[in-house]
Amino acid sequence: MALNDYIASRKQNKDLLLMTHVVCGYPSFDANLKELEIMAEAGVDFVELQFPFSEPSADGPLFVKANQIAVESGVTVEQCFEFMAKVSQRFDFKVLMMGYYNTVFKMGHEAFVDALKAAGGCGFIVPDLPLEEAGTLHEYAKSQDIAPIVLMTPTNTDERLQTIAKAADGFVYVVARRGVTGGKTEMDAEVGEFLDKCRDISPVPTGVGFGVSAKEDLDFLAKHADMGIIGTAALKAWEEGEEKALREFFGSLGLL
Amino acid sequence: MALNDYIASRKQNKDLLLMTHVVCGYPSFDANLKELEIMAEAGVDFVELQFPFSEPSADGPLFVKANQIAVESGVTVEQCFEFMAKVSQRFDFKVLMMGYYNTVFKMGHEAFVDALKAAGGCGFIVPDLPLEEAGTLHEYAKSQDIAPIVLMTPTNTDERLQTIAKAADGFVYVVARRGVTGGKTEMDAEVGEFLDKCRDISPVPTGVGFGVSAKEDLDFLAKHADMGIIGTAALKAWEEGEEKALREFFGSLGLL
């Protein structure tokens, strides 16, 4: 599959790939572009473009606010796909749709996957869609070479991790800890053990998100996973000082 | 009995005797004296001195206020008796105690009657003491030549009026209508009939109170009773303009 090759090739030059996150239309699409330029400079490998949803119940405060303001300012799904098309043309990194299932459901599974493909996306992450409900969507996506990213979490039983592994495609999104996005994760031995287990079970590379925010985190993850995923930390930097702060943030990660 | 003779002698000169009312200590004992002087000038035959009580539940708003203020300003039963002694010495009219039963009860029946007698009182009117409860008090009073005044009311059955009549002494206080003190009474044929009936049943003279306030009322009562009783109307006059207004009021009754 296309994604496997892409990951393999990127991994030749570095220990740990990097995925970052942007909420479409927050604070504006123009701002998004500026963020993405910096991320591209920093050499990120993937970007999740979050399609804003009015009920972001798996997100923490910063993303909640971003979703809410984007929705209130009238950002539509159509605009998000247009933006994705522009981004995937302009940048080297690969783009995934991240969002809630209602966005997908309202479009219809096929229409969604077709639009994603047309916009140059390579996959999607829909955290409130459990495997049991994902059947037809995942099937059709795979048929179109679009990767449905599944999640492994610290509360899963080993048996459940096996089931998730079977459904995995592209990479597995490993959630480092309980909770919503935005909190801090203590990268300790226990987390390392869990990440090793996931990497072991997963047939595809693993990316680790939730609370990844500092160089130490990336150094830690390099030993236990294939990719680090930075979400809230980047948005927080942007909120604090826009381009300058975001540059500094990636600088602090040793990437700029 | 003493009272019978007194009433008979007063009635030789007029068709209708008159009883008036003063709340002891309201607005002050001095003011009471001024009121009483005017009443004496107007030739009243009886005065009820109301001993103020904290729960004057048979009184209307004006007397309620008077009772309340007198109680609050510290007027005591002892002061009331002292005042009564002074009044009965100084004036020609006869004086009765008017008040609520608790005042009597707290002193004790005999102590109360003895004090009343010592202060020159000739009787008492205690509207919340029903006949059934009055036994020992009335007995002792009669033995001391103190008249316990009983009341007849428009809601009484004929049988009940007979019972009341049996207990009567001095005169009977006929309540002209339902309600508390202070309201207006329409002196119509129905009232006339009721008063005639009471006079008929009563072995002693009848005095009529509740809503007696104008010359027409007295003219009416002259045909149906032996005495008119003026309560609130006089206090109202005093409230409006003290001595001057009270004089005018008795003037309007043709008595000054």
Added chain:
Amino acid sequence: MDLFDFEPGREGYYGEYGGCFLPEILTTTIEELKAAFQDIKHDPSFWQEFEQLMQSYSGRPTPVSHLANLSAKLGGAQIYVKREDLNHTGSHKINNVMGQGLLCKRLGKKRVIAETGAGQHGFATATMAARFGFDCKIYMGAVDVARQRPNVFWMENLGAEVVAVQDGQQTLKDAINECLRDWVTNMHDTHYVLGTAAGPHPFPEMVSYFQSIIGREARGQIQKVAGKLPDRVFACVGGGSNAMGLFQGFLDDQQVELIGCEAGGLGPGEGNHASRLAYKDASVGVAQGFKTYFLQNKDGNMLHTKSVAAGLDYIGVNPALVHLWERERVRFEAVTDAEVTEALKLCMKTEGLIPALESSHAFARAIEEAPKMSKDEVILINQSGRGDKDIFTVADALDDDHWKEFIKVKAEHYGAE
């Protein structure tokens, strides 16, 4: 013991207390009322009708709840609660009111009046009047109107006219005076729904009779859930209706100790409280139609009373309870405002119950005594009402800043309209 089996010529008397001291003009009305009450009391179908009404409209029987947490925390007696708070309108007052509503129908009267302190009796009466289609006027001391506003709001919306009484100390006793004044004026079409087991005969008997439904239920219930009769039964005593209601179920059980809990306010001392028997500031007198212990001075004028609980803030007390107290069948205790607030907080946090401030007096005393009792002893408390109505008072007592802020914002909003 039949408290109501009066000696000849002593109708309405409990020992030295009770009687009927009313103006002559009410004699006929009272006679009618006594006769009508005797009729229903001796009509076996009436109690059925009453019970049926209370079942279908007010949710009776109310349960007896075991307070396992509180009992464990206190480490002594097992505590049970009779849940009069679950009644429609939120207190035991509805028992008496619906009974008098049925009676009023038999009397053929179309208008009811009532005094109210905490507002619970007024709320219940307004409800009854709506249900029976009577006109309704509620007299309430101006002080009580201020501290029990939510109840006033509902009474008005139930169609009652609420009169704020400005006389006297503007609490329950003054509202009773106003009712008597209304009654002597309108007795031909008006029934006076007295709200507590006080006032002239037959009210103490009649109100006790309707409230006896509490004790009749509770006696069987507690035996079922606790496996035995209670060792001590606690009820708050304002006029005495909820206490009489519950106590009647256990009067003949000599092993059951009955404890009446009065409003201790700030503690002993004239004017500081509303405790007629537990403290020593009251004496026998005759007022508001009956003879009992009153908080009064030596001239017989009533003292000011004070309590955080409007419904206990009353000068007199049910005459049968005084009689039972003299015979040492009922023990009387006073509970201070401070103890009441603590008891309320404890109940809320440990059991999820919100007793009315009145009822919290009974809880407070039980909470004090329970730890000194043995684990196989049983306490029964009467939760005469729920505390929802007390939100303004409780918020003030607990000095709740959120609440104050909320009220200020609300007021600004109204001001800006």
Added chain:
Amino acid sequence: MDLFDFEPGREGYYGEYGGCFLPEILTTTIEELKAAFQDIKHDPSFWQEFEQLMQSYSGRPTPVSHLANLSAKLGGAQIYVKREDLNHTGSHKINNVMGQGLLCKRLGKKRVIAETGAGQHGFATATMAARFGFDCKIYMGAVDVARQRPNVFWMENLGAEVVAVQDGQQTLKDAINECLRDWVTNMHDTHYVLGTAAGPHPFPEMVSYFQSIIGREARGQIQKVAGKLPDRVFACVGGGSNAMGLFQGFLDDQQVELIGCEAGGLGPGEGNHASRLAYKDASVGVAQGFKTYFLQNKDGNMLHTKSVAAGLDYIGVNPALVHLWERERVRFEAVTDAEVTEALKLCMKTEGLIPALESSHAFARAIEEAPKMSKDEVILINQSGRGDKDIFTVADALDDDHWKEFIKVKAEHYGAE
């Protein structure tokens, strides 16, 4: 009809609706919950324990009251009311909450969280937590905190922490989001006590199960008091728990028409109301863990909703009710705020009942239909709660000057402290 006899592979689905859409991290927790619920559902002693608890603590069974005055006034069907308002804490919410409390004990969890709209569910949960000794955190939209302050006050005093949710439109749905956020963080020691028959499987089934106590009681009761089954049964529908609770008693009685009454707010039109089925502004979607009709735009973002009744002000609806609506087993109607106020006033004045604003939706619709029905037909309304909690809202809706004045004086007093 057994709604809960799911087809293989369609667990938690009612026709096309329902399911369980939650983040992967909750999978284990939900599995545990489903297993525990199945255990109690198939444990015959559990229902007994539950019923016993509801009897002794909440005063069940609640009665069915005949509204003779209202029926006569409307001149049509005989109207009866199931009195869930008489429950402890004042609404049907306690049924579900105590059931989940027992379940939580079996799960060995020590902390509960809950969303609340009207505050009734939060109040009930805080009460349950006090009674069971759980830690408790209640999430409530900031708008709801403002309009249901009395309930917030009591929740806090019962020991719960109340969090005013500032996200979104600051009502019920946003409180649910916050609960989900808390739950994905604390599921190891925390049970999420969802308050209505919505959200992910097994909540719709579980909440309906506990609430079925309403219908189980009501079916026998109405036959006894009305002599027949009802012709129409009305219940308000927020998430759908009180409606499911009552309707389950009559699902197999084809002659009984079931009517769900939604919040019509200002009337039809996006953003004006919270009616998912009666008006045509909703469509199928997946949010807050389940698939149902949501008030949403074409992108699947939720619309603003509006209702005088906080407890009905919700974007989604119980999936079983949607299924029953599609099968024409349940009729859906919307009731506007204006109709609700009128119905409430009428109930207070004619029957002495104060239905919660939520319940008043069911009353309003029944009042509209009753006159067109014949005198031997029977209506049953679910009075899901009492209106005491709504005093601020009702006072505003009725524009009560005395109340405003009272609040202003109170505020001045606080200001001067």
